[in-house]
Amino acid sequence: MTDTQTWQEAAGSDLTLNVGDRKAMFVRGEGAYLWDDADRRYLDFLAGIAVDALGHAHPAFVEAISAQAATLAHVSNYFATPPQLALAATLKRLAGTGPAGRVYFGNSGAEANEAAFKLARLHGGTERPRILALKDAFHGRTMGTLALTGKPYMQEPFLPMTPGVEFLDSTVEALEAALDDRVAALFVEPIKGEAGVVDLPEGYLEAARELTERHGALLIIDEIQTGAGRTGAWFAFQHAGITPDAITVAKGIGGGFPIGALVTFGTASDLFYPGTHGSTFGGNALGTAVAGAVLAEIERAGLVDNAADRGRQLREAIAAIDSPLIAGTRGRGLLIGVALQHPVAGAVTAAAQQHGLIVNAANDDTVRLAPPLNIGDVEIDEFVALFTAALHTVADALVLDATEETPA
Template structure:
């Protein structure tokens, strides 16, 4: 029995099986490469599902977290730390937040969305009991975040969930306009729906959502857990950088709006800590920032010194190495390469969050089969549906590494269909 097989047997005996059987036992990583317990090497094109923004074992994050842990690792929220304050200031500066805006730190994206759910409830009270979410949206697995997640198979086993949530078709401004009135507390939107297969919205949709919610007195919440912190080639998908990614190589590749759209609240996580667990909710302006009063929300570990130090290091590397521009360049190269494959029917590239659909008569099995074949070939990718594959590699990945995958895809496809 190989070491990996033995470890997986121990996993099955000791861990709750909510994730099924892991595909491999990974033991170390460097940059965009990881190795398993049996010594096999893989190019990580999933990045821990858009988490490892700077890849694995980045020297600055390793150094900063180690240094922080040697002085102060955790304090309760009866106290604060210089890194917590500095991170809040930096995120608000990057978001071009107006005066009175605030940050609240959590440990994950679902926790950030729980905070946003409570913010909406505080705004709505009994007069505004409704929250509008989008079909195919994903906001997390805890009960409040799950209540806003559209997929029935995720929600139904745990009902009754917190009530009042309704869904409208994604990207349909008129459907949103018809749904939002003075009884709506908030509208929550992913600028790009990652778990749904990397689907953006039509140009102008986010701007229309801002106008609709403002006219009705409802909050607008952007869930940028997967799309924030450089993933789309901008700090935030709702605030595209200049130049915007080209859409010449792939359909649905441009941001939903060419100008920044400022919501009332934004949730972040995943790439924020470069692999270290941290999330955040940013509230913009005096109104949204005063809805949650002392004692109305909290978290034990949120905003601890080690996590906030890791996040500051991540932001510093992205900013100091002009990584946003590189993300746009690698995205365009990847989209062009994928479009040129005869078995790829559509590519949706939003920076280094990329979804592509496969031509298949038997679509029920092709994407998962290609995930398995790619793993055997040394590439880690993800299926979000029966015919859809997703890439979310580290932002530091090179054109040469991406090209290795594109070159290998025809053989991976052949093995998956033979």
């Protein structure tokens, strides 16, 4: 970059236009904090969209990368490596698959869901052509996972989609009406993150398990944003006390390293056979070593319980904020949606950044919080102060706008 070329100009001219203007240039991080190119510090309550489970530059993450990179990084899936097998065993244990479980490794959540889509097709064959998903759900942006994503505005530029997917309202009644013996699989997010951190109705997962079993369909749960302890359980489906046929995981399991996985239960574990799917980089020694270290640290430090406890603390603190903009909170553990009275989430996230806080607008009237799982009192107190200041900035602007629009 030349002296006269700013990073904004470089991003605008050198990167593809699928993402809007970058909001900052971050150059380093430590714990729950980021620093930009002007050495200004920010409290990071987005954590790379629920990715940086241990925060930034955690010693367990750094040491795992360094040690494994100095030993063995990649050999292809023609061969096994110790960290690959160790991570598969860990995921099976944490998910509770039992001995019949199996793990497929990819490089992202979208790749995990692509594998799950194929799993559903293998199960369905020609006799079960229907796949069900929920309206306003998000499962990825590849052509396969976009077909599962119940957001028409995302699909429209890329039509036609892969056929066979039908979208339902998120109600037990809609599920009862749709499920029959021609359904191969039902895909669900336990909490619809990109829809605004929207919880499923009480009892939905239990009903989904009973109905899919009755009709011989797979229940596939997308735990990409909710897994790795974020909701106060290792995986959100465990709050419901059910056993799915498969889950997809990514984001927090790698703590910042790109990795995803499909974890299968029971007879679904036998559907793939040699040649039906693959990934050059998926499950390589470097990625699986890092993910194994991240999950080990979450377990060692009790961060699943911390997510549950700090989530309750954070929601209580938000409820106590004196602001006319806050309508309430949704979500579980440390995946929280702050519902707003007005469609000003974009303005709130921009004001938060100005005050030194990183959050995200999940939609027009929801601010999403997904901080590192190891936050404590200090970070929560600082969040409350910064978020309150951001809310006041936006509320004051709304009052000013209303005053200017009122005739004298």
